[in-house]
Amino acid sequence: MHVFSVDGEVYSAPWDDIFFTTGDCVTHKLTKRKNYDIRGHVLAEDRKTVLKTFTLSVSAPLREDLYRNWEFVRRYMEEGPEAVAGVLKLMPPVEGRREGIFFGYWYLMFSATYGAPFFVVPFLMALYLTAWPFRVFAMYTCRIPRWSEEVQASCVIAPDDPWDISAAQNPRSLWRWMLGMDKSHSMVDKKRAMMEVKK
Template sequence: MDYAGLDYRNIRFPVDRRLTDEERMHRYRQSSISEAPPMEFLSVTRITSRYIELVDRWYPIKGFNTWLGAALAGTSLFLCGLMILAFFLAPAAGQSEALWFMVIVLLPICLGMVWGGGWLIRTECGRWTHYPMRLNRQTRQVHVFRQDGTVLTVPWDDLFITLGTARAPLSGTTYDLRAHVLDTDGATVRESFTLGYPSPLGNAESIDKFWAFLQPYMEAPDGVERTYRHLKEGGYLVPVDGRKEGWRWSIARSFMLAAPWPWLQFLGSPFLGLNAVGRMVAMWTSKVPRWPDDVEMTSKVERSDPYVLTWRDNAPLGWWELYWPLICTALGVGTFAGVIASILLTS
């Protein structure tokens, strides 16, 4: 999946470099209005008349690294156990050459795979449930919760916003709404983050739609009303505002990429079901991000604010949003467990 920019062990967007011609060509200026239909792509956690809060680019695919890392580490540990057993049996069977091959070649490879699986798990577990971004319409400041727990605050008008691209082995080229913090020369990138990420299946047109959703909130005189109305009528807000997402949403969110095609959810149930379980584990083991006092002080909302909207205002998840994915999760995890059991019994 697409984990571009993940800042664990120095994997992140390239910085301390010059803007490229392509970035300049595909720039979204703060005053530019998109003619595309607005879409928020399930990225909003909260909206008020003062600010809007968004999730990070890794939130939609959370859980993938957890289950994949667990599968990789578990399989490798099992193979290591077999090699240790063979270590005691090979001399008695007169297979000393095979013993040395396992010890010198195969065992280090398996131990490396165990480390790799642990590294994948660590990119999601024991960290933060998500990395929020708060765009304050009144102060015109953007607050970004970094992956190390610190907070970046930068003026909205100073951001260089452009179409970002990344390459991932499984999803190919992906697109996001990339924001650069520039040096005083106006051309050197010092920090980068993603303002909007439709999904691994999104395209360049998807970014136009997200910009058509986000830009009016910060720029249009009636932006708050338009954004509130769009969210009120358009679907769900992400249920991580001051809390960890529950297991129901972990299942629903994992299957939402294939929401228009229930048959595809069924066929992909082993993959999507494992992702749902991995997502639950990642959420349960991670901390809820908290904004520092100075950010909260500038984000105070009046009790009478008519434009407050959170996950508490969501409609209940229905059959196709929750219960069908729940059935698919049970079938998928059961299928995976059956395959693993068969392999173990025949080995």
């Protein structure tokens, strides 16, 4: 695994040398409510000493809510991308650049409304409109992360890799897709169709 550290360091560690667990990441002082995250401890050869610790980019108020995210990462790392490609619905277009202002709103909406009852969607659209400016502020005041040349050299993807799924396979109309009007969308199928055209 390749990791960005908060102090700017980029380091790598073998998957089998990392011990994963959950931890408390936020405690709300007024409500005494906790949030949990998934942490990876890079172990020394004695399998006891922790050399470094990092977190995956997900948190939740209940540990059980982290299980599906963990299973996605575990299956990807142990079984390969083909094991999880079918569940991908939307990819942020952030490779080498910042997230677009309007895409940020739609991504918030997707996260909030996916699987929600249809009658709740208008309420959530208004609610997340208030959070959207803060997401834009965060995106445009942070640096774009860049992997080191060594990491990039070790992660070159073949041009004909059928599992190289990116924002290029996103739904053509996010509106239609989010409202359930484009049920045929599949990132995997779209990738295969694009490869057939190239042939």
